[in-house]
Amino acid sequence: MMTDLRYPLKSNTVPVWAVPVIAVIGPMIIFVVIYIRRRNVYDLHHAILGILFSVLITGVLTDAIKDAVGRPRPNFFWRCFPDGIAVYDNITTGVICHGEASVIKEGHKSFPSGHTSWSFAGLGFLSWYLAGKITVFDRRGHVAKLCVVILPLLVAAMIAISRVDDYWHHWQDVFTGGIIGSVVASVCYLQFFPPPSDEKGLWPHAHLRYVTEREDASRTRRANELINNSSNVGATTAVIPWEGRTGANTSGTLDAMEAGRR
Known part of the structure; x- marks a missing residue:
């Protein structure tokens, strides 16, 4: 045994x-x-x-x-x-x-x-x-x-x-x-x-997830900045023609006043 x-x-x-x-x-x-x-x-x-x-x-x-x-x-x-x-x-x-x-x-x-x-x-x-x-x-x-x-x-x-x-x-x-x-x-x-x-x-997976989240946040921030910049440029473009028309009307009024004086 x-x-x-x-x-x-x-x-x-x-x-x-x-x-x-x-x-x-x-x-x-x-x-x-x-x-x-x-x-x-x-x-x-x-x-x-x-x-x-x-x-x-x-x-x-x-x-x-x-x-x-x-x-x-x-x-x-x-x-x-x-x-x-x-x-x-x-x-x-x-x-x-x-x-x-x-x-x-x-x-x-x-x-x-x-x-x-x-x-x-x-x-x-x-x-x-x-x-x-x-x-x-x-x-x-x-x-x-x-x-x-x-x-x-x-x-x-x-x-x-x-x-x-x-x-x-x-x-x-x-x-x-x-x-x-x-x-x-x-x-x-x-x-x-x-x-x-x-x-x-x-x-590790955690590091890759952290990097991905940072990249996503960075892309989101850049996209928001581009949207804000586009909005500001559009507002400026809309104001310039109005100022131009106002300037033209003012010049015409001054010319008419000068002609009346003559």
């Missing part, structure tokens, strides 16, 4: 605390650097908001599935029997664990991989973000740009591989965690930014 759960209990190659540093704080530093260069507060605000939404939603989904499924980890045997002596119930043949309760409980959270889902949620969002900023889909065939976009995904994949190598997850756990993180990252990015292949994919 438990033949596929007898892998050794090893420490994590990537500690739990390192995942948010790599997948969240690291991308945020890149967001700030781009803000310093571009000075677009809309971009910084929505980039940080988007990645926080991505990892938060992914974390909630991952933990909910972990608790619902309860799949044992590959090293569950050594969690259940720290001394290596397996104990089973003679009647039900059920496992009688005598390890620490917290260690055993953690051993039932194999599916899906939290390290993997979080890594792909944060670094996947960063890949989307970089793809939009460096216009990787501009149809010019820049391989270097594509490498920059793939690099965060490669880091996330390395973290996922380490989970299998440490015997903390089965390959199905890692694969599913990567899909969850990638899907959530894509949805969250497209919620705040246009697709990177879009002509306006450089800035």
Whole structure:
């Protein structure tokens, strides 16, 4: 029994605390650097908001599935029997664990991989973000740009591989965690930014809406100014002939008076 759960209990190659540093704080530093260069507060605000939404939603989904499924980890045997002596119930043949309760409980959270889902949620969002900023889909065939976009995904994949190598997850756990993180990252990015292949994919939707509103207001103001100027020109044109006729009548009256005097 438990033949596929007898892998050794090893420490994590990537500690739990390192995942948010790599997948969240690291991308945020890149967001700030781009803000310093571009000075677009809309971009910084929505980039940080988007990645926080991505990892938060992914974390909630991952933990909910972990608790619902309860799949044992590959090293569950050594969690259940720290001394290596397996104990089973003679009647039900059920496992009688005598390890620490917290260690055993953690051993039932194999599916899906939290390290993997979080890594792909944060670094996947960063890949989307970089793809939009460096216009990787501009149809010019820049391989270097594509490498920059793939690099965060490669880091996330390395973290996922380490989970299998440490015997903390089965390959199905890692694969599913990567899909969850990638899907959530894509949805969250497209919620705040246009697709990177879009002509306006450089800035978030809020910035584009702000620019559009300013342009509309500017066009409206210019149109009103033209209407006002046209009205003023029309009023001036209407007054000039009246003054001309008045001047002509006055000249005729003066001529008649002078003729009478003669």
